[in-house]
Amino acid sequence: MKKSNETKRIAYIRSGGQTGVDRGALDAALDMGVPINGWCPRCGLAEDLPDAPGLLADYPQLIETPSGGYEQRTLWNVRDSHATLIIIPSTEWESFGTTMTIVEAQHLHRPLFIAKPDDLTKVEQWLATLGFELTLNVAGPRESLSPGVYDSAYEMVKALLADDVDH
Numbered sequence: 001m002k003k004s005n006e007t008k009r010i011a012y013i014r015s016g017g018q019t020g021v022d023r024g025a026l027d028a029a030l031d032m033g034v035p036i037n038g039w040c041p042r043c044g045l046a047e048d049l050p051d052a053p054g055l056l057a058d059y060p061q062l063i064e065t066p067s068g069g070y071e072q073r074t075l076w077n078v079r080d081s082h083a084t085l086i087i088i089p090s091t092e093w094e095s096f097g098t099t100m101t102i103v104e105a106q107h108l109h110r111p112l113f114i115a116k117p118d119d120l121t122k123v124e125q126w127l128a129t130l131g132f133e134l135t136l137n138v139a140g141p142r143e144s145l146s147p148g149v150y151d152s153a154y155e156m157v158k159a160l161l162a163d164d165v166d167h
Contacts, residue, residue: 009127009164012135013157014038014081016073017055017062018046021087021140024153026059032161036061039076042068047142070097078104081137083111083130085123087153089146090116101139117152120159127160
């Protein structure tokens with residue numbers, strides 16, 4: 001039995017809309033009927049959508065930051081979430097943006113979990129320690145740096161949302 005809106009573990013999926021993990025998480029949430037939100041760079045900038053309205057045409061729930069760069073978007077999405085889930089393709093993977101997300105979550109004392117695509121059970125266990133009605137920021141590499149990461153993020157977030165049931 002699905003939980004009512006009052007007792008859902010994840011109330012919102014937040015992300016910045018970049019290709020890869022960000023969009024995989026947003027699309028999974030939308031497909032599962034879970035509201036999305038997040039900050040994106042001015043004009044909806046993304047690597048595949050450099051011109052306005054950019055990703056805002058497909059994700060009007062996102063809000064533009066004053067900056068046209070990615071840093072402010074990254075920092076504000078961490079700040080405005082209860083917790084951050086980073087999905088990476090392997091333990092050896094790293095990028096500037098992912099590192100910035102980790103550092104900001106630590107700086108703001110926000111719960112943070114770094115997961116590989118096969119870590120679903122570990123992520124579920126971590127989420128169970130955080131309470132209910134969470135705004136979960138989901139971040140990780142863009143598709144051009146890690147081909148296939150969109151699909152991995154989509155499947156993980158969809159599974160997390162599908163498992164948001166009474167026990």
